[in-house]
Amino acid sequence: MNLQPRVVRAAEPEPSGSSPLVVDSVTLMGGRRELIIRHGEDTYRLRVTASNKLILTK
Secondary structure (H helix, E strand, O other): OOOOOOOOOOOOOOOOOOOOOOOOHHHHHOOOOEEEEEEOOEEEEEEEOOOOOEEEEO
């Protein structure tokens, strides 16, 4: 079983003045309850709670 996290990067930078990218949370989470987001040098954790809410923590 592969326990290494899969790193996904955007294909292209967002053009200025464009509308925001919309991603369904089911697609984003990929069937998991938690994922890690890297933003520069910082790491954030996105979790789905027992009441099906999203919580983002640093």
